[in-house]
Amino acid sequence: MVNKEEKRLINLMEPGHTGCAGCGQAIAARLVMKAAGPRTIVANATGCLEVFTTTYPRSSWEVPWIHSLFENAAAVAAGMEVTLKAMGRYEKVKIIAQAGDGGTADIGMGCLSGMFERGHDILYVCYDNEAYMNTGYQRSSLTPPGARTTTSPPGKLSWGNRTRKKNMPLIAVAHGVPYVATATPADPRDLMRKVKKALEIEGPKYLHLLVPCVPGWGIESELSVEMARLAVETYLFPVFEIEEGVFTKVKKVKERRPVEEYLRPQGRFAHLFRPGGEPVLEELRRIADENAALEEGPVMLYGGIGAEP
Amino acid sequence: MRTILEGSKAVAEAVRLCRPNLVCAYPITPQTHIVEELSRMVAEGRLDAGYVLAESEFGAASIVLGGSAVGGRAYTATSSQGLLLMVEVIFNIAGLRLPVVMTCANRAVSAPINIWNDQQDAVSIRDSGWIQLFVEDNQEAVDTHIQAFKIAEELMIPVMVCMDGYVLTHTWEPVDLPEQEEVDRFLPPYDPPYKLDPDDPFTMGEMVGPDAYMETRYHVHMDMMEARSVIRRVCEEYREVFGRGGTGLIDAFDCEDADVVLVSMGSLLGTMRDAVDELREEGLKVGLVKVRCFRPFPKEAIHDAIKGSQVVGVIEKDISLGLEGTLCSEIRAAFCGEESPEISSFIMGLGGRDITKEEIKRVARDLAANPACRVEFRGLREDLLKGDERW
Numbered sequence: 171m172v173n174k175e176e177k178r179l180i181n182l183m184e185p186g187h188t189g190c191a192g193c194g195q196a197i198a199a200r201l202v203m204k205a206a207g208p209r210t211i212v213a214n215a216t217g218c219l220e221v222f223t224t225t226y227p228r229s230s231w232e233v234p235w236i237h238s239l240f241e242n243a244a245a246v247a248a249g250m251e252v253t254l255k256a257m258g259r260y261e262k263v264k265i266i267a268q269a270g271d272g273g274t275a276d277i278g279m280g281c282l283s284g285m286f287e288r289g290h291d292i293l294y295v296c297y298d299n300e301a302y303m304n305t306g307y308q309r310s311s312l313t314p315p316g317a318r319t320t321t322s323p324p325g326k327l328s329w330g331n332r333t334r335k336k337n338m339p340l341i342a343v344a345h346g347v348p349y350v351a352t353a354t355p356a357d358p359r360d361l362m363r364k365v366k367k368a369l370e371i372e373g374p375k376y377l378h379l380l381v382p383c384v385p386g387w388g389i390e391s392e393l394s395v396e397m398a399r400l401a402v403e404t405y406l407f408p409v410f411e412i413e414e415g416v417f418t419k420v421k422k423v424k425e426r427r428p429v430e431e432y433l434r435p436q437g438r439f440a441h442l443f444r445p446g447g448e449p450v451l452e453e454l455r456r457i458a459d460e461n462a463a464l465e466e467g468p469v470m471l472y473g474g475i476g477a478e479p
Numbered sequence: 480m481r482t483i484l485e486g487s488k489a490v491a492e493a494v495r496l497c498r499p500n501l502v503c504a505y506p507i508t509p510q511t512h513i514v515e516e517l518s519r520m521v522a523e524g525r526l527d528a529g530y531v532l533a534e535s536e537f538g539a540a541s542i543v544l545g546g547s548a549v550g551g552r553a554y555t556a557t558s559s560q561g562l563l564l565m566v567e568v569i570f571n572i573a574g575l576r577l578p579v580v581m582t583c584a585n586r587a588v589s590a591p592i593n594i595w596n597d598q599q600d601a602v603s604i605r606d607s608g609w610i611q612l613f614v615e616d617n618q619e620a621v622d623t624h625i626q627a628f629k630i631a632e633e634l635m636i637p638v639m640v641c642m643d644g645y646v647l648t649h650t651w652e653p654v655d656l657p658e659q660e661e662v663d664r665f666l667p668p669y670d671p672p673y674k675l676d677p678d679d680p681f682t683m684g685e686m687v688g689p690d691a692y693m694e695t696r697y698h699v700h701m702d703m704m705e706a707r708s709v710i711r712r713v714c715e716e717y718r719e720v721f722g723r724g725g726t727g728l729i730d731a732f733d734c735e736d737a738d739v740v741l742v743s744m745g746s747l748l749g750t751m752r753d754a755v756d757e758l759r760e761e762g763l764k765v766g767l768v769k770v771r772c773f774r775p776f777p778k779e780a781i782h783d784a785i786k787g788s789q790v791v792g793v794i795e796k797d798i799s800l801g802l803e804g805t806l807c808s809e810i811r812a813a814f815c816g817e818e819s820p821e822i823s824s825f826i827m828g829l830g831g832r833d834i835t836k837e838e839i840k841r842v843a844r845d846l847a848a849n850p851a852c853r854v855e856f857r858g859l860r861e862d863l864l865k866g867d868e869r870w
Contacts, residue, residue, distance in 0.1 A: 209677045213545065224685035234675035236548050237684035238571050242541035248531060249545025249553070250675065253501040256529030257551055263677060281541060284534030 182208060184230040189222040192391030194381035194398060195270070195297045196222070197355040202266070202295055202379075205365035208233060209262050213247040215269030215278060216240035218304040218383075219297065241277040243267040244285035247292045264369050268295040271312035272302045275336045286345035286374045293368045293375045296338060299383035307386045307438075311336040314406070315457070316450040317438045319386075324441040329450045334457065342376035343412055349375040350412040356399035357409075360421075364411065380407045388437020400432040406454065408461040420465045429454050480656045486617040486647040487512030489654045490556075490582055490640075493624040495526045496662040497580075500551030500669075503531040503542040507561040508594045509644035510584040514556060536561035540568035547577035548683060550674030552628060555579065558644060559586035559600045566604055569637075573608025573699065575684055578631030578638070578669075580624065581609075585745065585796075586644040587830040595831020596644040597796035598745060602773070602805050608699050610638040610706055611774040613744040614725070617642075617652040622724045625662055626713050632669050633713070634706050636699075641773075643746040645831070657721055665720050703775045710772055728777035730769040731784035733759070737766030739846045740785045740820075743794045744770045744806065747834060751794070754839040765843045770806060782813040790850040791820045792842050796828040803854040824854040832858055 182203035189196040199219055203210070212235045214220050220237045223230035238246045247267035254260040267285070269278055274296040285292060301319045302308040309322040313331045318324055322331040342350045349371045353361040361379065368375035380401055382394040389397055401407035402421065406429060409421035433439040433454065442450050484492070490513050494502070502521075504514040520526035529546065533539035536557050543553040557565060562583055572579050583601045587593040601611055610630060614620045620642045627638040642648060657665075673681060687695060711727035718724045733755065734740055741751055748769045758765045768784050770777070785791050793807035802808060807824035814820070825842055828834040838858055 208680075211549070211675050211677065221686050224682055226685045226687040226691055229682035229685060231682050232680055234677055234680045235682050236545075236575075236675055237686075238541060238544055238575070239567055242537070242544075242568065245533070245538045245541030246545035246548070249501060249503065249542035249547075250549045251545075252503075252529035252531050252542070253546035253549050253551035253553065256500045256527075257549075259549075259676075280534055281538050284538050287534070288531065 182206070182210070182232045183223065184232060186228070187223045187230045188225060189218070190384045190391065192384045192394040193218075194355055194383060194394045195219055195299060197395070198297055198361065198379045198381045199268070201355060201358050201361050202268070202365050203233065205362035206264055206266060206293075206369060210264045210266055211250055212236070213238070213243045213250065213265070213267045215243040215273035217270040217273055219268070219270070221304060240273055242281050243269045243273065244278060244292070244294055245281040248285045248288065248290045251290050251292055265292045266295060267292055268297065270304070271296060271298040271300060272310040275311045275338050283345065286342060286347050286376075289373050291372055291374070293365070293377060295377045295379060297379050297381045299381045299386060301383070301386055303383045303386040312338070315453050316442050318441060319438070329447060330438075330441060339376065339378050339412065343415055345374070346415070347374045347376050348414055351376075352378045352380070352407070352409050354380045354398035354402055354407065354409065356395050356402065360409070386438070388440070389435055393435060397432065397436065400427060403427045404429045404432045405458040405461040406432055408464050410464060417464065422465050426462065429458050480658070481653060482656060483651055483653050484617070485512060485649060485651050486620060486642065487649065488516045489617045489621050489656070490624060490642070491516035491520065492656050493621040494554050495520055496657060496659055497554075497625055497628045497666055498552065498668070499528045499554045501529040501531070501543060501546035501553040502526070502555070503533055503539045503546070503553070504555045504557065505533045505536045505539045505561060507536070507558045509586060509596070509648045510556045510558040510561070510582065512648060513582060513584070536564040537568060540565040540572065543579050544568060544572050544575070544577060547572070547579050548575070548675050550669070550671045550676065552669045553579050554581070556582040556584065558584040559588055562600045562604065563588065566607070569604060569607045569609065572637050574695070576635040576699075578628075578635050580627045580631055580637065581639045582624070583639050583641045584644040584648045585641050593830040596646050597829045597831065598641065598643070599797040599829070601639060601641045602797040605774050605805070608636070608703065609774065610636055610703070610710070610772070611641055612638065612710075612772055613641045613770065614647070615746055615748045615769060617647055617650065618654045618723070619725045620647060621654055621656065622717060622721070625657065625666060626717050626724065629666050630706070630710055630713050634702055634709055635672065636702060636706060641745065646746040655723075661720055665717060706775050707772070707777060726769065726771050728772040729780045729784060730771065732767045733764075734766035734768065734784050735787060736764055737788045738764045739790045739792065739843050740766040740768060740788045741792050741794060741839070741843060742768040742770060742781070742785070742806065742810065744773060745796070747794065747796070747828070750834065750836050751839055754836045754843070757836070758840055758843055763843060763847055773806070776809055778809075778813045781810055785810070785820060788820050790846045791822040792825055792846045793822065794825045794827055794834070794839065794842060798826045798829070821850045821852045823852055825857050826855070827857045834858065
């Protein structure tokens, strides 16, 4: 029998929630909290994570946690940070704001930009499952090309989503955010290292996590971690760190996989393998090639503090 | 300390005296002078508070929500479009039971865009779960802000202090600013019953389904009803310390023998007092009811104040389009199931149109001559009633 304090150290986001079996976001959120530790306050946007961890009267959270609205996690966190500092209660406290891809890149963009620009000492975590999964798989600006969602369905005139993913990490870099990184639950140690590193840095931090969604992606529940791994190994989701505007680490894939290995097991891409889907597959291969080129060496993206001219 | 101040500056001074931990706002006319003055205080070191310049009113409301959730005393100010942009957060602050205090510098709502005073903004969000107090002059604005923090923190219900844009915010008046020690005595440091604190983890804002949501609304409603006695009591406590402090829920004058009673909210009351005095000299017995507290609605107090009169005219700077003035509807509802005076709705002063003393007197005289219940716009321009001929 573990006492409550020990239990908190094991899981700050407790099991027993109502997330789907194999939910990539649940795995990632547990790892984020494990790395962040018990002196963390969380501002959580509306979305799956909020719904499946806090169905009244139960809560999975062993840390102080608040959900306000869909689009304001970054602003709520900013208010917490400034107030705790003003009251002299900020010492040893860490603040995390977290949201899904829609809450980050679409509806929450204004509040997020304000938080970045004002330089609040907050780690913002985007759990990107590439669509509005909580409301039944609608397209967001982080849905990849070709993906079937309920609002980007394939049809006689459509091959699924038409647009590329909005480049959130570079948008964060453009704000002068000193630490920007991506990760997936397929590499828990890398994910947790990045959370810990981010929380050591003063100022805004942005961590973008690709989190497979079992029903939304149309995959078997045991495949969600595997899908995250394949997203990285096909270069459809590049894993990197950008510090002070400079790529300091880009994950090199030992054995690059063809994009089809990632796409084929997923129901949301099934239509691309029918006759006529080739141009969309080609676009996805192009994206993988562009991402693979990141490993040629650290690239300067933004002339931020500390960047070489 | 008696001094002459612009309304906005007087409000900023009152807020400073309340020692907020967080001030956050976004500029919008006619609220801007309040935030400018607070900015100056922070820059000069006169106000020791966390201070955030938000990216929008939506952000500002969310930021004060966060500050209040960690146990800070939080303040914001806005107006019109800004208030409407905040609406989602406004409901959320009330539902989370966070005692934020806000100034609403009342202004008309677009379209057409209009930066001048009416009260459509605040009246439109009456159902959000905020206490809404309307002030008549800048002294009452000062006193009401100091009371607002006390009311909010006692009830864990946010309070919106509504003051007419320009008419009060941009007008210089003599005000008596309380001393810091007096305010400290009246308003102790905020000691929240719950807050986000790593030493005592707490989940706030969880998902509540059909099995329990309704009870949360019931609790807010019952506490809002209870708030009426708290607002009255805090007003009395304030009066004991400072010797003034406005009325509690409503203020009624000369209603006992009145043939006609006029009702309104906000700065118009000053002009109405003069109009009533003059009408009484003319021989028309007119009474006056000032509604200071719009939410919770002081149904019984208004009912009792006007029940003796035959004719009531509600003059208001807002309209529920397709019905009548909102305050009028609510006063009518106070007489549900019993004999009611004739209660008419007069829509005046929208978008900053002046309401003169003469017009107020005309409303009273017209009601005395024809008490029939009706809805009327007053002060309309005949030349524009057929529409703009350019179209």
